[in-house]
Amino acid sequence: MTDGSGLVALVDDDADLLHATTQLLELAGFTVVALDAAEAALAVVDRNFEGVVVSDIRMPGMNGLQLFDRIKAIDADIPVILVTGHGDVDLAVAALKDGVYDFIPKPYAGERLVEALKRASEKRRLVMENRRLREAAALAADGLPLIGEAPAIKRLRETLRQIADMDVDVLVEGETGTGKEVVADLLHL
Known part of the structure; x- marks a missing residue:
């Protein structure tokens, strides 16, 4: 695997898949916060969250699409990658149009997820750097x-x-x- 680096909130109700994906991402250089429910992710993600969210779509309680909507309300610039074992093309197209960063059908090659996360992490890093620079510029403009x-x-x-x-x-x-x-x-x- 290549070096990823970056923070990932990984949400999946399947404990075995959550564990395996966490290991995959950590080996690729990511820092992973493994969560077994969408509600738990909302306790971790706020406007200052420096990372990317990867979520299964089909979960009990709040599903991945509902989680995406809540995250988008918190900060529309947080990249969210949705993963599903139910390859629904219409769902994927609608989610991408709504602002989901990427949609990955299961089963997927680990490298596919890692590459998507590398791009999403870089995007988030640039967004956060831009915000910090704007804040510093606003203070200097003062x-x-x-x-x-x-x-x-x-x-x-x-x-x-x-x-x-x-x-x-x-x-x-x-x-x-x-x-x-x-x-x-x-x-x-």
């Missing part, structure tokens, strides 16, 4: 080159906005390399 979302940085940005236009003396203290000059420059803009 006029303050202080990047970060920690509470202390947020308070510092807000304090600098409040005192920048005031006619007051400000003493900036801190260890070497903490950004005193950056703060001083921002106060004098």
Whole structure:
């Protein structure tokens, strides 16, 4: 197998298949979160989920298509690959039109799933990198080159906005390399 790398939420109610597929993907270099129900996947997947979801379609309770709809509502950019042992061409076409990343009929060659996951993981990595860059650009566009979302940085940005236009003396203290000059420059803009 080739090196995959990336996070995969693998959902299948068949314990043997879940175990075998987990081993296959781990050997290919993926980090796998193995889940036996769609509901369990919803506890793992949120807007900041860095990976790809692979789900069986036919499962008790919530099926793979319902899971896909819920994931799409959380973040439409999370790639979802659906797998089914019931090769329904109409279902596959409808799912792909609805935004499913890929549809793989069982039985499938392990390499087919690995290749689909490599492409989907790269897509997700680019989406997440793009989001981070947009957030950093939005902060920089704010006029303050202080990047970060920690509470202390947020308070510092807000304090600098409040005192920048005031006619007051400000003493900036801190260890070497903490950004005193950056703060001083921002106060004098």
